[in-house]
Amino acid sequence: MSDSTTFSQHINDGYTTKGDYITLGAAIYNEEVIGDAQIKIPLKTLNRHGLIAGATGTGKTKTLQVIAENLSEKGIPVLLMDIKGDLSGIAAASPGHPKIDERHQKINIPFTAKSFPVEILTLSEQEGVRLRATISEFGPVLLSRILDVSETQAGIIAILFKYCDDNKLPLLDLNDLKKVLQYATQEGKEELEKDYGRISTASTGAILRKIVTLEQQGADLFFGERSFDVEDLCRIDEDGRGIINIVRLTDIQDRPKLFSTFMLSLLAEIYSTFPEQGDSERPELIIFLDEAHLIFDEASSALIDQIESIVKLIRSKGIGLYFVTQNPTDVPDGVLSQLGLKVQHALRAFTAKDRKAIKLTAENYPISEYYDTKEILTSLGIGEALVTALDEKGRPTPLAATMLRAPMSRMDILTDDELKELLGKSKLAKKYNEAIDRESAYELLNAKIEKAEAEEAKEAAKKEREKLNTSSSSRSRSRGTSTTEKAIVKVLTSATFIRGALGILNKILGSKK
Template identity: 80%
Template sequence: EGIVAVIFKYCDDHKLPLLDLKDFKKVLQYATGEGKKEFEESYGRIATSSTGAILRKVIELEQQGADLFFGEKSFDVNDLTRIDEEGRGMISIIRLTDIQDRPKLFSTFMLSLLAEVYATFPEQGDSDRPELILFIDEAHLIFKEASKALLDQIESIVKLIRSKGIGLYFVTQNPTDVPDAVLAQLGLKVQHALRAFTAKDRKAIKLTAENYPISEYYDTKEVLTSLGIGEALISALDEKGRPTPLAATLLRAPMSRMDVLTAKELEEVIDNSKLIQKYNETIDRESAYEILNEKIEKAEAKARKDEEEEKATTRTTSSRSRRSSSRQNPVVKVLTSATFIRGVLGILRKAMK
């Protein structure tokens, strides 16, 4: 977390846009590679082992499709609060069926969505009506295989997001799929039938029953297993924020078609969407990846030039040294010749004797 904070600080200080995962990876590699000295001078030493661990996590997300999913264009949460020509709110469906079998990517997306909503919407306090309601289906996928850090972040956002006028509904088959810290923040609880086929199921039903207010009228564990289609146990909050007594209710079936859209119907919906042109486009602007690559290329070119100049200087020095050694110093030459002559004369003198 500390290293990631340093990476963001470096990019802010040097005006390097972080727009997608490849930008983040590039800065991470630069911090312990070509830019190691630069980082150490301003931000302290960054261990290669730490950046390696972060990089492996990023690659794991990339393998699940996050490189495209978190690229541009970024999802605009204000599109969730659109209204039609008559001033009525619109229901937006974010269809994530292609990533539901990728739990890390799914939970990371949901955290980023909630964080973006929290950062974008202003404080409202106790407003008359919510600004936005989010229903998160298959909610267990958010928490499945999520790290403790991720769970802590989700818990914090769930606690704070209500002040923004945002309502959250986690839809899942069993309340035990949701962590206790998150479950404790949910005021409205609607529980359909649970079936006990195993000892583990009976334990889950007991835990579920304990999540509801104690009732003098129902044996909660028994009612949960006897509910039929269109029946549910409900507990909400009253005007003063107190849990209402538990009530077994009948639900009115929705007056609409309850079915999966065919491929043709889905295509028609997408083609008629006003948002299709906004999001159905891949953009790869100049960002940290391109800027750092250019910086590295310039540094490498300069290094090659310096190396060539150094080699040229070395060759010149070596050439001069060879030339000077082949041309003897006149004084040395005279002394050498005199020594030779003296030696020859000495031999001749001995021979003449």
């Protein structure tokens, strides 16, 4: 192998950049930190996505924190998924430590303790700015893929969306969607079949069961108004630093369906909203997906296809996606092949399966004349990682074992009082935390059903009255004829009439005599 001077030149040639950049740390060679061989990542390549991987406790979260801080300093907003609940400390400055000073002396980067502008967001009942989206914004295709329905059922969902569009029935939340499903197979069955074809009750029942499953994972909190405007993720503070948006997800670790639903909705909205910018000098927004395996573990093939499509296309909008997970094999190959920056922390070889995973992982990195990749993957220390990125021309940089810089902010969570103070300063809470329940498909269809039922009842009452009137008239005529006849008979057979009649006859007969 070459000496450290040659190695240093090798690294500096590979990581030289003319434009703006962030520095991750300094390279390690022969167990020695080479302070003048620094790992610089060009800002213009950060929208090419990335991966942060490694075993538990090797420093993945701290690497995420370092990159987020440096992006914020460069005026680039960040969105973090905080599943473990240990990222809120970014809002407070690091208290410092002698080991931090020692590390930064080795990597030849000055250390300054800083806090960063943070906005706390939430999907659940935890405190924070509420994240919501309407069913209509989600759309029939994405909804079908999230629900993992059959092709026939997906067609029915598309028909229901079309019916709602044609009849100006807003689909805002899951209650609206369930009501439309019910209406399509009951009260409105004839109406929909006339214009859109027959809708199977069995299929709508299957769709409804899928919705209930999603609802049980807390999706009813996510679907509704007011919809979150993704432009609010791209805010800059008064000092020109990018806001770090942290989504608190500590209470939905066991609800991967909700996490996937939120992520795909967010990415689809960003893709449809943000303008094309091609290869610009800096990204518009960087999104970190911690515990990325939660997205892929229970995803259907259709859902993974959707994710792969978004990953391939969204970089042209200036958006970088960074997947944080234990092993690169947690990420589908179609996604992994799109990732430009790779930060690989240590892996542990406890079992034959682990050794096989290490071998596969090593094959994902450029061949290096300075490192045995499989060997170094198991010998990296905490806060050390193998790094490869893309240079300004989009070419892979040399593989570098790297001692990473320490976070400038606190490597611990905020206290309850600090979190409360931070939430109290939120500029978005007033905008999004007020629940809105305007008239939508649920109310409009209920009113339509009630109106139809009232008209049916009115028509039935009218027919009943007509029936009663006809019957009454018939009886009246019958009663009138019978009474007259009885009166005549009564008069003709009365004693007075008979006596009078006989008296008249007697007079007539007497006069003739």
